[in-house]
Amino acid sequence: MxxxxxxxxxxxxxxxxxxxxxxxxxxxxxxxxxxxxxxxxxxxxxxxxxxxxxxxQNLDAYSSCLSASCKGDQGIRLLWGSVLGATLTFVITAAIVYFLMVLPMSKYLARQEARKKAKEGTHEVVELTELEVLKEIRDALVAQRGSGHDAR
The missing domain is CATH 1.20.5 (Single alpha-helices involved in coiled-coils or other helix-helix interfaces)
Structure with missing residues (x-):
């Protein structure tokens, strides 16, 4: 082995x-x-x-203090302005990419596909799977036997 x-x-x-x-x-x-x-x-x-x-333009300065006083490095400070700024930058960037790149490209590709289909015409080739071909052969044989050929 x-x-x-x-x-x-x-x-x-x-x-x-x-x-x-x-x-x-x-x-x-x-x-x-x-x-x-x-x-x-x-x-x-x-x-x-x-x-x-x-x-x-600078949201980094916005924050909230969780402790009694936030002076200098003392206290617990939540920097929610920087999170808001990053979120706005992401949303704006995503919108720019979508509306200036993705949407026009998808429309262009759809037009190209429509032109390609128009060139090919309306002649669609029907592709049969092997199973469908075998079923058609079986049906033709069954029909042939039933049309006057006696089974022995």
Missing amino acids: SEKKEPSVWQGFKAFLMRGNVVDLAVAVVIGAAFTNIVNSLVKGIINPLVGTIGT
Whole structure:
């Protein structure tokens, strides 16, 4: 009885790296990092000044004190302003990415798909599975037997 030798850790790692998904993921990370700079610049240069006209640009100064007094480093201070600022930055960034990138790209891809279907025409090829083909053959044989051929 021969035992099947398991691949070494190195062989498994090499097979993992050779998959196409790893390369796609690496490209996505690099593009994502570059795109992050664009989005951050847009938020800092355009959105924050627009929000600043309504209120303040720096929410980090807003806090609440849980102890009797908060002077200097003493007392328990909740920095809710920085949490609110980070939340607003996230929501604004997500909205910018969605409305300026995702939505137009999905509309573009939908138009491309519609053009592709229009080029192909209305001729749709019906693909049958192997099971469906076998059922059709069975039904044809049953119909053939029932149309005058006597069973022996």
